[in-house]
Amino acid sequence: MRGEIVKVAVIGAGNGGQALAGYLSVKGFSVNLYNRSEKRIKSLKKNGGIQLGGRFKEFADLDCITTNVEEALDGVDLVMVVVPAQAHRYVAEICAPHLSEGQVVVLNPGRTGGALEVKNTLTKSGARKKVYIAEAQTFLFVSRVVGSEAKIAGVKNVVPVAALPSSDTEKVIHLLEKIHTSFTEAENVLETGLSNIGAVFHPSTMIFNIGRIESEGNFSYYFDGITPQVAHFLEKLDRERRKVARVLGVRTCAARDWLKEVYNSCGISLYERIQDNGKYKGVAAPTTVVHRYIFEDIPTGLVPIASLGNYLGVKTPVINSVIDIATQFYGVDFRKIGRTVESLGLQKMGKQEIIKYVNGSA
Amino acid sequence: MRGEIVKVAVIGAGNGGQALAGYLSVKGFSVNLYNRSEKRIKSLKKNGGIQLGGRFKEFADLDCITTNVEEALDGVDLVMVVVPAQAHRYVAEICAPHLSEGQVVVLNPGRTGGALEVKNTLTKSGARKKVYIAEAQTFLFVSRVVGSEAKIAGVKNVVPVAALPSSDTEKVIHLLEKIHTSFTEAENVLETGLSNIGAVFHPSTMIFNIGRIESEGNFSYYFDGITPQVAHFLEKLDRERRKVARVLGVRTCAARDWLKEVYNSCGISLYERIQDNGKYKGVAAPTTVVHRYIFEDIPTGLVPIASLGNYLGVKTPVINSVIDIATQFYGVDFRKIGRTVESLGLQKMGKQEIIKYVNGSA
Numbered sequence: 001m002r003g004e005i006v007k008v009a010v011i012g013a014g015n016g017g018q019a020l021a022g023y024l025s026v027k028g029f030s031v032n033l034y035n036r037s038e039k040r041i042k043s044l045k046k047n048g049g050i051q052l053g054g055r056f057k058e059f060a061d062l063d064c065i066t067t068n069v070e071e072a073l074d075g076v077d078l079v080m081v082v083v084p085a086q087a088h089r090y091v092a093e094i095c096a097p098h099l100s101e102g103q104v105v106v107l108n109p110g111r112t113g114g115a116l117e118v119k120n121t122l123t124k125s126g127a128r129k130k131v132y133i134a135e136a137q138t139f140l141f142v143s144r145v146v147g148s149e150a151k152i153a154g155v156k157n158v159v160p161v162a163a164l165p166s167s168d169t170e171k172v173i174h175l176l177e178k179i180h181t182s183f184t185e186a187e188n189v190l191e192t193g194l195s196n197i198g199a200v201f202h203p204s205t206m207i208f209n210i211g212r213i214e215s216e217g218n219f220s221y222y223f224d225g226i227t228p229q230v231a232h233f234l235e236k237l238d239r240e241r242r243k244v245a246r247v248l249g250v251r252t253c254a255a256r257d258w259l260k261e262v263y264n265s266c267g268i269s270l271y272e273r274i275q276d277n278g279k280y281k282g283v284a285a286p287t288t289v290v291h292r293y294i295f296e297d298i299p300t301g302l303v304p305i306a307s308l309g310n311y312l313g314v315k316t317p318v319i320n321s322v323i324d325i326a327t328q329f330y331g332v333d334f335r336k337i338g339r340t341v342e343s344l345g346l347q348k349m350g351k352q353e354i355i356k357y358v359n360g361s362a
Numbered sequence: 363m364r365g366e367i368v369k370v371a372v373i374g375a376g377n378g379g380q381a382l383a384g385y386l387s388v389k390g391f392s393v394n395l396y397n398r399s400e401k402r403i404k405s406l407k408k409n410g411g412i413q414l415g416g417r418f419k420e421f422a423d424l425d426c427i428t429t430n431v432e433e434a435l436d437g438v439d440l441v442m443v444v445v446p447a448q449a450h451r452y453v454a455e456i457c458a459p460h461l462s463e464g465q466v467v468v469l470n471p472g473r474t475g476g477a478l479e480v481k482n483t484l485t486k487s488g489a490r491k492k493v494y495i496a497e498a499q500t501f502l503f504v505s506r507v508v509g510s511e512a513k514i515a516g517v518k519n520v521v522p523v524a525a526l527p528s529s530d531t532e533k534v535i536h537l538l539e540k541i542h543t544s545f546t547e548a549e550n551v552l553e554t555g556l557s558n559i560g561a562v563f564h565p566s567t568m569i570f571n572i573g574r575i576e577s578e579g580n581f582s583y584y585f586d587g588i589t590p591q592v593a594h595f596l597e598k599l600d601r602e603r604r605k606v607a608r609v610l611g612v613r614t615c616a617a618r619d620w621l622k623e624v625y626n627s628c629g630i631s632l633y634e635r636i637q638d639n640g641k642y643k644g645v646a647a648p649t650t651v652v653h654r655y656i657f658e659d660i661p662t663g664l665v666p667i668a669s670l671g672n673y674l675g676v677k678t679p680v681i682n683s684v685i686d687i688a689t690q691f692y693g694v695d696f697r698k699i700g701r702t703v704e705s706l707g708l709q710k711m712g713k714q715e716i717i718k719y720v721n722g723s724a
Contacts, residue, residue, distance in 0.1 A: 210592060
């Protein structure tokens, strides 16, 4: 690892990528920043780095800001992928020829099946080098690019991470701990992947609020959008997610309990706990129906959960109903573009083999 | 027909039934009014009739107000059924033993498959008498019970009616014309049934506005609830409905053109024509998610259309997606309680036989 300095490539210069790249540089890491389009990094290149805002106010110098992924990956120890999860496959494809032995790739976050899809993509691309692949369950920061500043508004306390296989997790965590102490070991990528709470909260709430989003767009997303009956629906959907996880031997937190754990929200039902969560009050609803709550959370959340359920004989009618109406509403075949047992590379494995595959020799 | 006076039984003492019963009495018909529950007719019984409001201000004497269907049907020429369409099967079951030769039963309206379901129910109940069964495409009045008055706010200009088989339609229309000149001959019950515009407009708009209905409930249903993208979805759904109709040899009006025809609304798209329809401006959204827009229009609209489509090889993915998410949201198996090819008595017929069955020997 070239002594003490860890060299990091950050893939993606959106809200998250800029915050992470800036933070890493300020913390003394050597940072390359890659983005697919020139447009987003044009001014960063001109300035030679990123102006942080929020909790950090410093200007962060970057080693290299580029649209050339080969250049970005050259000589780095760690590749932090911070792109919408539906782009993970594409990122894996363009990185495949340029990854070198021993590099660690972490998806921030992986959503459902990120590491599995990336590994399968690398394997299919013919890459033979030993590369470590891991996924975080959530993104480390609450951050947003405002004007020319990458603002870090908050830092998560716990960011579970699992490598694929999880026998590699310890090694990955050892590296990530140098970045932040919030990174902790998850059991395996089924746990991180099937703990996808966004997939529970986001798409259904969009569907049941389409009219309001398009005609006013001015309401509190969780607070007003998740009404008692919508919350009831989400709880049914959540049970399907957890059932799929359980069949794969993974204990996941109910969405309702996750609210208690993360936000210390009180109440009996999911509805009550959402209403009790002050942090949700200010979260505005999307102002357009074309939104990552659909275009990220369906193909990399609901679709892989439903696909795994279908493969393992777990019925997911609630999840299916959301995928289907979104497919018709948006005219996008989410099952086709989304992650499936096939695109995760699991289509020849039985349940026990899947569990063995994600756990490795540990 | 006992000379000039037509004796009518009105089945159902809701908004529509009270208005129709009152109107008929005022027009000089002899009227029996039946309702399943005593509660709704208690005060009517005390008063011996119905106080009309709106266009008619008279007090209407009724011959008989009863929860006894045998009593209501005794000696009448015409049975006007004015109940939610999901109750048609029940009405047929309780009427079956008491219908007599030559009586005319008209569903006001039938929604999709009303007459077919009633005929099949009567047949299965073993009724052997010749009874005429017909369905209207819409209800004659715009009416509402307010306080103790049955207010008739408007009268439709055209109310297409078809008998099953349609070789009987002329006879039925001859009788209905004595009631109102708006009743006109439709081609057959496939035309009246598959011209179900409510099934196009109502359930999907509910689903996409669930959050708003439950959290505010204070918006214009058509005007604000049917946003451009919701309207786009409705147009896709409408094309499926019309495709099913076309396969059965029935030309139906597109929802978009129906708006032009009925309301003279201008614009190119469905969205524009809804926005141009001043009469929709004041139509408030339901204030509860449990509403006939779901519980009537899905089982007696979308479900039979989808069932016919499935039977005839016409794909209806948009309609299916609405049925499915409603099934999960409400926890009600709408496909099971709704009208299907089986409950319409068509399950042994090919396409040509269905057409022959509805047209009769004419």
